[in-house]
Amino acid sequence: MKELSQAILNSKKSKIRKLFDMLLQSGPEAISFGIGQTDFTTPAFIYDGIIQALREHKTLYAPALGIPQLRKAIAEKFRNENQLSWIKTENTIVTNGGSQALTLTYAVLSNPGDEMILSSPNFISYYYLADYFHIKCVEVPRQEDYSPNIEMIKEKISSKTKFILINSPNNPTGYVYSESEIKAIVDLVQDHDLYLVSDEVYEKFLYNRAVHISPGSYPGMDERTITLNALSKSFGATGLRCGYIGASLPIIQNMEKYIQYTTAGVNHPVQYGAVRALKQSEKMNFPDIIERYNKKRIFCVKRLRELQFEVVEPQGAFYLMPKLNQAWKMTADEFSEDLVKEQKVACVSGTAFGSFSENSLRISYATTDEKLEEGFNRIEKFLKNRNLI
Ligand SMILES: Cc1ncc(COP(=O)(O)O)c(C=O)c1O
Known part of the structure; x- marks a missing residue:
């Protein structure tokens, strides 16, 4: 064989x-x-939305980009909670959990021979996806306190580097990037004409006085940042498999193609529950x-x-x-x-x-x-x- x-x-x-x-x-x-x-x-106010959608027979294909109500709610969430003031409905796409948000991101950014940089230790899928999309994963060791080693990241940037990937708050270390660390990464991305992938699935889980900062909120980062998130962790909904992305229009348009020819969209009724989750998140x-x-x-x-x-x-x-x-x-x-x-x-x-x-x-x-x-x-x-x- x-x-x-x-x-x-x-x-x-x-x-x-x-x-x-x-x-x-x-x-x-x-x-x-x-x-x-x-x-x-998952609390009842979310799954009630799913049940109602089922009763209304929302069981045929959903649009590949996601249902318009959900995309609108995602754009509002990004603008209000993450200060991504540039995000409109057209800058969003609904995904099969944070995992597919990552897959789509690698799919649209990677060409064979490209490199991506991340700080290790980091979330397990980042390493495997690099192999699947034939992009080299360049690992930079975190410092003793698990903060990113910005100097070493800078040294690892080459003409082959396509994107830097950050995950704050982080799985597995629990590290939360400071404002100055986010700014330093944003500067590197802009100075070297890179993309920045920001995985924000743990944004709500912050202790002491830690704050979450979305790098896509910095001036000039609208074209360069792919911000991804999911209902999974914040809403106790890992099994609903619902995530989402905010990015520039060319990136979203290419993700739409990839979704069309791979999964043909996200579970339709679940998206109605997700609208409620994002619009009524104070109920959590x-x-x-x-x-x-x-x-x-x-x-x-x-x-x-x-x-x-x-x-x-x-x-x-x-x-x-x-x-x-x-x-x-x-x-x-x-x-x-x-x-x-x-x-x-x-x-x-x-x-x-x-x-x-x-x-x-x-x-x-x-x-x-x-x-x-x-x-x-x-x-x-x-x-x-x-x-x-
Ligand atoms: C950092 C990080 N990103 C993405 C994911 C994937 O999330 P989902 O379960 O929504 O696919 C996880 C899941 O553990 C994660 O820890």
Whole structure:
């Protein structure tokens, strides 16, 4: 038989999936710190919109760009919440979750031989999509506090660089870019005639005084920025598969072609729920959610420090990325696999998130307080059984 696509053959099964497979075999007492979704689910005001759309038989194809009401609501959201004053309805497209927003972005920007730059560790799909679209992913290690190394990013820019990709608040580190870091990236993009991809799916998850800044709001960034977002994290709606993009008209027009010939649009009734989500987002009561998540975040930082991990306190998203104590002489792959086998607790090894985090774990605290407490007690037991603490 002839060989299948090399780009896909060479991409390994996601470490997160492998971990979940192991966890599934662990039975009911398994605890997952591996999951990238909230512990709350989609509220009724959103799914009522979907149910009503179903009753009205909105089950034929939707327009490839998305239904006009939703595109209008997306444009309003970008203007009001993200200060992207240049965005009109025509600058938007509805996608199958944040994941398809990323796929479309890579599809319209990449030519074979091009390069893209990101800071590692970073979200798993960015690396695989680069292979699928035959674009070289140039990784720049984050600094000790997980901030971007702007000088090194600048050094890595070449005539082949097509775009810089940022994700703030970040999965897996929880890092939130400061205003000066966003400005520095914007300057690099403008000085070197690049595009900037800004993945903002965690924009609502901010702690202390952290603020989210959309780089597309800077003067001159309208042609250069692709801003992507999704209902998944903010609205507890990972299963609805609804995301969206704001970008310049030529970019949106090319994305429309790609959607037409690949997925032929996004789930039609779900888009009516998404209109309600964006137009009535105050019903989510984000301050309450953030207060709850902030308590979980503080608890995890405290427990990890007690257990002698090295921790950078995250300011956003719902992840922490602690480093294993060097004295333990364990890799994160070993730690993660042994922990799930012995204590039935799943934490993802840092090796899933690029080249510079082989001694780190990603912990998601988007779970109940009881599970957090029990999970950390089991990690303590795991370390004590090995006389590591
Ligand atoms: C940074 C980041 N971007 C995009 C996505 C994809 O989101 P969705 O579930 O909407 O496809 C995720 C999901 O975990 C993510 O963490």
